[in-house]
Amino acid sequence: MSKSYKNESYSKQPDYIKEISMDTHSYAEQDHTEVQTQEDIDEGWTENQSPMTGRMAGTMADLEDIQSSEMMNSDEVREGIQDSIDCYQTCTETTLRCLTMGGKHAESKHINLLMDCAKICNINADFMLRNSTYYPQTCGICADICDECGDDCDKFEEDFMKECASTCRRCAEACREMTR
DSSP states (O other): OOOOOOTHHHHOOOHHHHHHHHHHHHHHHSOOOOOOOHHHHHHHHHHHOOHHHHHHHOOHHHHHHHHHOTTOOHHHHHHHHHHHHHHHHHHHHHHHHHHHHOGGGGOHHHHHHHHHHHHHHHHHHHHHHTTOTTHHHHHHHHHHHHHHHHHHHTTSOSHHHHHHHHHHHHHHHHHHHHHO
């Protein structure tokens, strides 16, 4: 016994889809001839630049110069990406072990720092993989957090904590190279 379904119920569009398609048609009929020049874009960048961005890395032109510099070769970028991914993985695994151990290993300040380090390393690898204009900035903050996490992990005696500290320092060093 098979039921037969009428195609009518599947061919009707909900009202919200009709509204979207009408909006799309009206947008397509509009004249979109305004074109911004690169100078307009660059000028808008410096005017709308956040104060933090200006302090961390300078202007958009400075960021583009860093990315296109001859010093920045693909091997360095690949190494920076791999070090960030390794640090992300190590800090995540260390967080889980610390929570399992409890005590001073599971104190909120330590766990938050491990999680911050893992998260920024993950984001940093993503920015570098996409060749984002902002990856020199993410590398800078990543290096700072990795240094702090490495120092914090070094306070513990366990081998896995020392390994985490070493991985964080290696990532921090690679990230600093990416910002030069």
